[in-house]
Amino acid sequence: MPDRPRSTGYTVELLFDRDCGFCVFCVGWLRRLDRRGRVTAVPLQQPGAVERFGVSADEALERAWAVDSRGDRHAGAGAINAALSGILGGRIPLWFYRVWGVRQVQDALYRLVARNRHRLPGRGGSCAID
Template sequence: MPDPSPYTVELLFDRDCGFCVRSAEFLGRIDRRGRVSTFALQQRGAPERFGVDTDAALEQAWAVDSRGDRYAGAGAINAALSGVLGTRIPLFVYRIWGIRQLQDRLYSWVAANRHRLPGKGGSCAID
């Protein structure tokens, strides 16, 4: 018998990064069933809730799912998409050798260039 409880995800993001804020808002708009909750790392106790310190939270997004599994970077984004879609397929695809490495590199590029991406502003923007 399938588990009747829905797959949910909590996502930690940087509220001072315009790109991160826009991305979190986008997730909220497409999450019709409310399965993804977002937390700004600047909220009191948020990094600790995800088991990371502030420096780690500033480096990449973090997610914890309803099973207690923790994800970072591209894995966190796949977990959030899994929550939105109500299926763990994005996480299964992410685990495929080659795809994981590609997504991790893409995530690293986005993280390094987020001040140039739509939603610029906040602490990651370059004046």
Template sequence: MRTRSSTDHRVELLFDKDCGFCVWCAGWLERLDRNGRVTATPLQKAGAVDHFGVTMDEALEQAWAIDASGQRFAGAGAINAALSGVLGSRIPLHIYRIPGIRQAQDALYRLVARNRHRLPGRGGSCAIG
């Protein structure tokens, strides 16, 4: 029987360090991630946007994640990928794929993203807004 190592659940998350809410969320994930499986990378870091294969506009529009297999996720999918990394389980991504759940999470993500400059958080001055 094959056992999964913690590297099977490694996830890189691209976030906006100029957004206080995004910084707060990345910090929250870091505190939950006891096994060091999630790496939060600010989109402002040299080469980060290219590494994730997105444009700066795409990076500013929503969060992005890449899992250990190289699969990319955007928006709510990126958050689910990061949670999967923190938990060491793909359950959040499986739940996200359930019809109806994906649409609801995507809609909530868009609402939060549009209003992120109004949400609590420190460590930046969000340019969106």
């Protein structure tokens, strides 16, 4: 993502674990979709990254985090919706995420995926450790 010209408008920084094979797989997928360079993936292992997102190392390992160009911070399924919003250049996925019921379903699915990420594409790394 850093090779592409940055777009003005709605942008997102996404904090991810580069030691997690599934996280790296997902970031690769986001990079392919992000043709305008609106989403920047930042590995939590990068010096100062965790502090820049305002989370602890444990929180960063627990779930994905995103900060958008408005300064709003998102976690878990919200962070994924923020990244998708960045790719689209608008906040539609985040608006949809705020609908009662949608948030609860997406949060439950996010927790299910997070618990089973060692079984998903991109296996290996720290996610494979039980």
